[in-house]
Amino acid sequence: xxxxxxxxxxxxxxxxxxxxxxxxxxxxxxxxxxxxxxxxxxxxxxxxxxxxxxxxxxxxxxxxxxxxxxxxxxxxxxxxxxxxxxxxxxxxxxxxxxxxxxxxxxxxxxxxx
Numbered sequence: 001x002x003x004x005x006x007x008x009x010x011x012x013x014x015x016x017x018x019x020x021x022x023x024x025x026x027x028x029x030x031x032x033x034x035x036x037x038x039x040x041x042x043x044x045x046x047x048x049x050x051x052x053x054x055x056x057x058x059x060x061x062x063x064x065x066x067x068x069x070x071x072x073x074x075x076x077x078x079x080x081x082x083x084x085x086x087x088x089x090x091x092x093x094x095x096x097x098x099x100x101x102x103x104x105x106x107x108x109x110x111x112x113x
Contacts, residue, residue, distance in 0.1 A: 008053060008054045011054060011076065012053070012054055012076050013075070013076050016075060016076065017075075017082070017083040017085065018085075019046055019049075019058060019083060019085060020046070020049075020088070020089070021046050021047065021048065021049055021089075021091055021093070021094060021095070021096060022045065022046065022088070022089025022090065022091035022096065022109045023045070023046045023085055023086075023087070023088055023089050024043070024044070024045055024046075024085075024086040024087045024089065024109075024111075025043070025044070025045075025046055025060060025083055025084060025085055025086060026041050026042070026043045026083070026084040026086060027041070027042045027043075027060060027071075027073055027080060027083050027084075028040075028041055028080070028081040028082045028083070028084070029041075029042060029073070029079055029080060029081065030078070030079045030080075030081055031079075039081055042060060042062070042071060043062060043086070044060040044061050044062030044069075044071075045060065045061050045062070045089065045096070045099070045109055046058050046059065046060055046089075046096075047059050047060070047061045047070070047095065047096040047097065047099055048094075048095045048096070048097070049094075054076055055074075056074070056075040056076065057072050057073060057074050057075060058072070058073055058075060059071070059072050059073075060073065061096075061099060061100075063107065068100060087111045087112075088111060088112040089109040089110065089111060089112065090109070090110045090111065090112045091109060096109070
């Protein structure tokens with residue numbers, strides 16, 4: 001088990017971003033198109049964090065053209081270039097799945113002051 005933990009520690013990112021549920025974030029994702037790579041930015045609200053350690057993931061939700069889009073990102077993946085914190089959210093839940101049923105301003109999360 002110690003060998004697995006050493007491998008796990010070595011493959012984790014040193015500067016893992018500190019994000020919490022409810023935060024508005026910009027996730028810079030590396031996308032391969034043919035032989036070239038490009039960076040795509042996905043901005044939205046963090047509605048869930050799962051697992052821990054090397055397997056940690058976070059779910060980001062945004063509404064584009066009236067359609068809700070959710071993406072799950074592995075925190076320590078090499079395809080995730082960086083995660084920018086736009087603003088902190090004030091929430092009282094660990095998972096914000098109730099935002100899926102909300103429309104318009106009701107789907108917004110208050111920001112911390």
